[in-house]
Amino acid sequence: MLRRLAVLCLSVTMPLGLCAAQRPSLHFSGQAIPLLTTSNAVPGGASRSEARMVQPVLMLEGAALGDHLQLHAMGDFEGWTMEHGQLATGAYGEGYYDRRHPHTYVHELMLTGADVLGPAGGRIVVSVSAGKGFAPFGTDDPMSRPVMLYPANHHLAQILERAVAVAAVTAGPVTVEGGTFDGDEPEYPSQWPKWNRFGDSWALRVSGRPVSGLEAQVSRAHVHSPEHRQGAGTDQEKWSASARWERDVAGRPAYALAEWARTAEAGGAYLLHSALVEGAYWLGRYRPYFRLERTDRTEDQRVFGEPFQSVRPHLDSSILGMTRWTISTLGAQVLAWHRSAVSFGPTAEVAFANVTKLGGGVFDPRVFYGRTSFTTLTVGVRVDWRMAGHRMGYYRGTPTHHEMTMPMDHDHPEP
Amino acid sequence: MPRRVAPLLLCILVAGCGGTTPPVSDSVAATSGDVQTDTVARVLPAPLVVTVRGQGGNPATGVPVAWVVQSGGGSVAATTVTDASGQASATWTLGPIAGAQAVHVTAGGGSVTFTATALPDAPTQASKNAGDKQNAAPGAALPVPYAVLVQDRFGNPVPGVTVNWAAAAGQGSVSPAAGVTGAGGVATTVHTLGPTLGDDTVTATVPVLAVTLTFVSTGLRQVILVATVPIPANYGIHDTFVRDGIAFVCAWNTGVMIFDVGNATYGGSPSNPQRITTIATAGGEAHNAWWFWNGASKQYLFVGQEGPGGIGSSSQGDIHVLDVSNLASPVEVATFHLPGAGTHNFWMDESAKILYAAYYNQGVVALDVSGTLSGDLSARLIDSLRIGGPGNTYTWGVQLYGGSLYAVDMLSGFWQLNTAAGHLSIAAGGNNVPERYGSDLWVANGYAYTGTWGGVFRTANVTGNAVKIWQLGVGGAPTLVDSIITTGIATVSDVEVSSNGKLLMFSAENGPNAGFHFYSLADPAHPTFLYKYLVGTGVHTATLGYIGGRVYAFGAKDPASPALIILDVTSLTQ
Numbered sequence: 001m002l003r004r005l006a007v008l009c010l011s012v013t014m015p016l017g018l019c020a021a022q023r024p025s026l027h028f029s030g031q032a033i034p035l036l037t038t039s040n041a042v043p044g045g046a047s048r049s050e051a052r053m054v055q056p057v058l059m060l061e062g063a064a065l066g067d068h069l070q071l072h073a074m075g076d077f078e079g080w081t082m083e084h085g086q087l088a089t090g091a092y093g094e095g096y097y098d099r100r101h102p103h104t105y106v107h108e109l110m111l112t113g114a115d116v117l118g119p120a121g122g123r124i125v126v127s128v129s130a131g132k133g134f135a136p137f138g139t140d141d142p143m144s145r146p147v148m149l150y151p152a153n154h155h156l157a158q159i160l161e162r163a164v165a166v167a168a169v170t171a172g173p174v175t176v177e178g179g180t181f182d183g184d185e186p187e188y189p190s191q192w193p194k195w196n197r198f199g200d201s202w203a204l205r206v207s208g209r210p211v212s213g214l215e216a217q218v219s220r221a222h223v224h225s226p227e228h229r230q231g232a233g234t235d236q237e238k239w240s241a242s243a244r245w246e247r248d249v250a251g252r253p254a255y256a257l258a259e260w261a262r263t264a265e266a267g268g269a270y271l272l273h274s275a276l277v278e279g280a281y282w283l284g285r286y287r288p289y290f291r292l293e294r295t296d297r298t299e300d301q302r303v304f305g306e307p308f309q310s311v312r313p314h315l316d317s318s319i320l321g322m323t324r325w326t327i328s329t330l331g332a333q334v335l336a337w338h339r340s341a342v343s344f345g346p347t348a349e350v351a352f353a354n355v356t357k358l359g360g361g362v363f364d365p366r367v368f369y370g371r372t373s374f375t376t377l378t379v380g381v382r383v384d385w386r387m388a389g390h391r392m393g394y395y396r397g398t399p400t401h402h403e404m405t406m407p408m409d410h411d412h413p414e415p
Numbered sequence: 416m417p418r419r420v421a422p423l424l425l426c427i428l429v430a431g432c433g434g435t436t437p438p439v440s441d442s443v444a445a446t447s448g449d450v451q452t453d454t455v456a457r458v459l460p461a462p463l464v465v466t467v468r469g470q471g472g473n474p475a476t477g478v479p480v481a482w483v484v485q486s487g488g489g490s491v492a493a494t495t496v497t498d499a500s501g502q503a504s505a506t507w508t509l510g511p512i513a514g515a516q517a518v519h520v521t522a523g524g525g526s527v528t529f530t531a532t533a534l535p536d537a538p539t540q541a542s543k544n545a546g547d548k549q550n551a552a553p554g555a556a557l558p559v560p561y562a563v564l565v566q567d568r569f570g571n572p573v574p575g576v577t578v579n580w581a582a583a584a585g586q587g588s589v590s591p592a593a594g595v596t597g598a599g600g601v602a603t604t605v606h607t608l609g610p611t612l613g614d615d616t617v618t619a620t621v622p623v624l625a626v627t628l629t630f631v632s633t634g635l636r637q638v639i640l641v642a643t644v645p646i647p648a649n650y651g652i653h654d655t656f657v658r659d660g661i662a663f664v665c666a667w668n669t670g671v672m673i674f675d676v677g678n679a680t681y682g683g684s685p686s687n688p689q690r691i692t693t694i695a696t697a698g699g700e701a702h703n704a705w706w707f708w709n710g711a712s713k714q715y716l717f718v719g720q721e722g723p724g725g726i727g728s729s730s731q732g733d734i735h736v737l738d739v740s741n742l743a744s745p746v747e748v749a750t751f752h753l754p755g756a757g758t759h760n761f762w763m764d765e766s767a768k769i770l771y772a773a774y775y776n777q778g779v780v781a782l783d784v785s786g787t788l789s790g791d792l793s794a795r796l797i798d799s800l801r802i803g804g805p806g807n808t809y810t811w812g813v814q815l816y817g818g819s820l821y822a823v824d825m826l827s828g829f830w831q832l833n834t835a836a837g838h839l840s841i842a843a844g845g846n847n848v849p850e851r852y853g854s855d856l857w858v859a860n861g862y863a864y865t866g867t868w869g870g871v872f873r874t875a876n877v878t879g880n881a882v883k884i885w886q887l888g889v890g891g892a893p894t895l896v897d898s899i900i901t902t903g904i905a906t907v908s909d910v911e912v913s914s915n916g917k918l919l920m921f922s923a924e925n926g927p928n929a930g931f932h933f934y935s936l937a938d939p940a941h942p943t944f945l946y947k948y949l950v951g952t953g954v955h956t957a958t959l960g961y962i963g964g965r966v967y968a969f970g971a972k973d974p975a976s977p978a979l980i981i982l983d984v985t986s987l988t989q
Contacts, residue, residue, distance in 0.1 A: 044875075044876070228650060230647075230648045230649055230650070231649075232648075232649045232650035232667060232668040232699070233650065234723050265723075266722075266723035267723070269722075269723045269724065269725070269729060269731065270723070270725065299871070301870035301871065301905075301925070302871070303925065304878075304903075304904070304905045304925045304926035304927070305926070311925060311974065312974070313650065313651070313974050318721075318723065318724045318725065318726050318730070318775075319723075319724075319725050319726065320725075320726055320870055320871045321725055321726065321727065321728065322725065359725070359728055360725060360727050360728020360729065360806065361725045361726060361727050361728045362726045362727040362825075362826070362852060362870070362871055362873070363871050364871075364872075364873075367871075367872050367873070367874070367875055368871065368872060370875065
C-alpha cells in the first residue's frame with residue numbers, strides 16, 4: 001500500500017522536480033488530550049465514566065523547492081490509546097454508536113505540488129495533491145476545533161482517511177478543490193484504504209474569502225458504499241455549506257463556525273441533516289466556547305453484548321430507523337502553562353443532549369437508552385506541541401504551517 | 416573417543432605392516448539342509464549338514480562343531496565333531512514364531528548360517544481386531560473398518576482364511592461381504608449403518624473355525640459438516656432454495672449462484688457442490704428465490720430483491736423472474752414492482768400457479784404466474800393485503816398450509832389469512848407478539864413455529880431469541896402454546912420443519928450461540944432440544960434439502976467471511 005501511495009504521490013508531483021532546488025524545511029508538531037468523560041448516553045439506562053488519551057498525534061509538515069513541494073503527514077495513535085473508541089454522545093460512524101471511533105494510525109500522508117504553474121499562472125494558483133488524507137469536502141476536522149468531544153455530524157461533514165487525489169485552483173479569494181478517492185471508510189486503525197476502489201467517489205468544494213477572517217464554502221460529494229468495504233453497500237450523496245469566521249474582537253481572538261450538512265443515502269431512502277454552530281473567544285488566559293448541534297443519524301443493529309458497536313456489514317441493507325440528536329456543549333479552557341513550544345490547557349465541558357425518533361422505524365430511543373435526555377461531562381488537559389489549531393484537511397498549496405489559529409495560539413494569519 | 420580409536424589404529428597399522436603370516440583356519444560350509452520351509456514347531460525334513468576342510472581343502476576329521484539356534488526359538492540335535500568325511504549334521508526343530516529362523520554353525524576358524532522359513536500353523540482362534548463399538552449418524556459409513564484377526568495356536572497370524580460378514584436385517588450393509596485374511600491374518604469390511612438410531616450388529620464368521628464374532632456400533636444423532644462453499648463478500652449470502660439437487664444461492668450483488676448439489680446433471684453432490692452458473696439480477700440485492708416449473712415448457716426462478724429500507728417505515732425491492740429452463744444459461748425475463756414496498760420471502764401455490772410474496776411495508780401480495788412470464792408483471796397482481804394496517808406492516812414470510820395462508824409480520828405478529836384463488840382476507844391472529852419483532856415461520860403438524868428478530872429491543876432488554884409455537888385450531892386459527900428461548904442470540908432468522916415433521920430447525924445470528932439449532936418435534940407443541948451447530952459469525956438463513964435419501968441443512972454464514980454451509984442432518988430427522 002505504501003508503494004502505491006508513493007506512486008500516486010509522485011505521479012502528481014513529479015513535474016515539480018523541474019523546479020529549482022531550494023532549502024527544504026521540516027516542521028514537527030503534536031498534541032494529545034488526556035481526559036475523563038462521564039455520560040449517561042449509554043444503552044440500557046446506565047451511566048459510564050471513562051478515562052482516555054484522545055487525539056494523540058504527531059504531525060510532520062515539510063516543504064521543499066520553495067514551498068512548491070509540500071508534505072502533510074500525521075500519525076494518530078488512538079488505536080493504542082482508545083482501541084474501542086471514546087464516549088461521545090450522539091457520535092456514530094465506522095461501526096460505533098455513542099462512541100467516537102479511533103482513527104487510523106496513518107491519519108494523513110499527503111504530498112502536494114503547490115502552485116505548479118508558478119509565475120506562468122499569474123494570479124491563479126494551481127496545486128495538486130495525492131496520498132492518504134481528506135477529501136475536499138465539508139469543514140475543518142473536529143480535532144482542530146475548540147470542543148474536545150467530536151460532534152455527532154463528523155461523518156456528515158467530513159470525509160477523511162481515504163486514498164485521495166486533489167486538485168485545487170485558487171484565484172484571488174476563491175478556491176475550487178476537486179478530488180477523487182476510495183469510498184470505503186476505515187474499519188480499524190491499522191487498515192489502509194482499499195486501493196482498487198480508488199476513484200469510485202468524488203468531492204468538490206468551492207471556498208470563498210469575501211472579507212478578512214471570513215471563509216465560506218459549499219461542498220458536494222458522491223461516496224460509493226462507504227460502509228461496505230467490498231463496495232456492495234449503498235451510496236451517499238453529500239452536501240455541506242459553512243461559514244467560518246475568525247479574527248480579533250476587541251484585541252482578542254474570536255472564532256465562529258456555522259455549518260449545514262446533508263447526506264442522502266440509498267438513493268434518498270435515508271436523508272440525514274445536520275446544523276451546527278460553534279464559537280470561542282479568548283479572555284486573557286481563558287477561552288470559553290460553545291457548540292450547538294442538531295444532527296440526524298441512522299440506527300443500525302448493534303452487536304450482541306456490545307451496544308456501542310453495530311453489526312458490520314449490517315445484515316441486508318435496512319436500518320432500524322433514524323434519530324435526531326440535539327446537543328448543546330459549553331466549555332472553557334485555560335492556558336495554564338506555556339513554555340516555548342509546549343502548552344497545557346486544562347479544559348472542562350458539559351454537553352446536554354436530547355434524542356428524538358425521526359419518522360418511522362423500530363428504533364425507539366426511550367426503550368434503547370431508558371431515557372431521551374443525556375448529560376455528558378468531560379474534563380481534560382490539552383497538551384499541545386507547536387500544533388495549536390492547525391486546520392487539517394486542506395491541500396491548497398498555501399504555506400504549510402501557518403494555517404493555525406484556534407484553539408491555542410494567538411497568532412492567526414489568513415489561511 | 417580418540418583414546419579408544421588410537422589402539423585400534425595401532426593394531427591395524429601393526430597388522431598391515433608386520434611381516435608375520437596369518438594362521439590358516441579350517442573352512443566350514445553348508446552341505447545340505449539350508450533354506451527349507453515348514454510349519455512352525457515342526458522338525459525340518461532334511462537334516463542340516465556341514466563339511467569342514469583343512470589346509471589344502473581336505474576334509475578335516477574330529478573338528479569340534481558348535482550349533483546355535485540364532486532366531487525363531489527352535490532347537491537342534493547334532494553331532495559335535497566331524498566324521499571321517501569332515502561332515503557333521505543336525506536335526507532342526509523350528510520354533511513357534513512364524514517367519515525366518517536361523518541356526519549358526521561354527522567349526523575351526525569358520526562359520527556358516529542355515530536359514531528356514533516357518534509357516535503359521537493351522538488356524539485355531541479368531542478375534543475382533545478393530546472397528547467395534549463406533550458411533551456415527553444412521554446411514555453413515557463407519558470411519559474405521561471392522562477387522563477380524565485369525566491366529567494359530569502360537570498366536571501367529573494366519574493368512575488365507577475365509578471370513579464371511581453379515582449385517583443384521585435393517586442394520587445397514589457391509590462391503591465386502593466375504594474376504595480372506597491377508598498376510599497379517601486380518602480380514603476387514605466396512606459397515607454402513609442402517610437408517611435408524613440405535614445399535615447395529617454385524618457378524619463375522621470364520622467357517623474353518625466355526626467361530627462367529629459380533630460387532631456392534633451405534634447410530635446416533637449427529638450433524639456432519641459436508642461442505643463449506645465460500646461466497647463472494649459482495650454483501651454476502653442470504654437465502655438458499657434447494658430442490659431436486661439444485662441449490663439457488665442468493666448472493667446479493669453477486670447475483671444468484673446456481674449449484675448442482677446432487678442433481679446428477681453437473682456432477683455435484685452435497686459434499687462437492689458444482690457451480691453451474693451465476694446470474695446477476697437487475698439492481699442486485701438478490702435475497703431469496705423460489706424455483707418453479709410451470710408444467711409446460713418453462714422453468715422460472717422468482718428472485719426477491721431486498722432493497723434498502725427503514726424497518727417499519729419504508730422499503731423497496733422488486734420480484735425478478737428468471738427463465739431457468741437452461742440452468743446453465745438463465746435469462747431475466749420479467750419483473751414486478753410495487754411502489755414503496757420491498758419483497759421478502761416467497762411461497763407458491765404451484766398447482767394454482769400463484770406466487771405469494773411477503774412484502775416489507777406492504778404485507779402479502781398474490782401474483783398470477785401461470786403461462787409465459789415476460790416484461791412488467793403489474794397486470795399479474797391478484798391481490799395484496801397490508802395485514803397490520805399502515806405503519807404496522809412489515810411482513811417477513813408467508814406459507815400455505817391447510818387451505819390457509821399464514822403470514823408473519825415483524826410488527827404485527829402472526830396471522831392466518833384466507834385466500835381464494837389469490838384473493839386475500841384476514842381470518843385470524845395478528846398483533847399477538849407484542850414484546851418482540853417477528854421474523855420467519857414454518858407451519859407443520861397442525862402447529863406453526865415463528866421466529867423473532869432482535870436487531871433492536873422492542874421491549875427493554877428483550878432480544879429476538881424466541882421461537883413461538885402456535886397450535887392451529889380446527890379452523891386454523893393460531894393460539895400460542897409455548898416458546899423456545901435461546902440464550903446468547905439476538906435473532907431467530909429462519910425457521911423450517913423437516914418434511915417428515917420430526918425436526919424443527921432454526922438459524923440464529925448475532926451472539927455467542929449463533930448458528931443452527933435443532934429440536935425434536937416428537938411433541939410438536941413442546942419441542943425438545945436435540946443439537947446445535949454453532950457458527951461464530953451467525954447464520955442468516957437455513958434451508959433443508961432432500962438429496963439421495965438424506966437430509967441436508969443449507970445455511971448462509973453471514974455477514975463476515977460469507978459461505979454456504981452444508982450439514983448432513985439426516986440422523987436428526989429420525
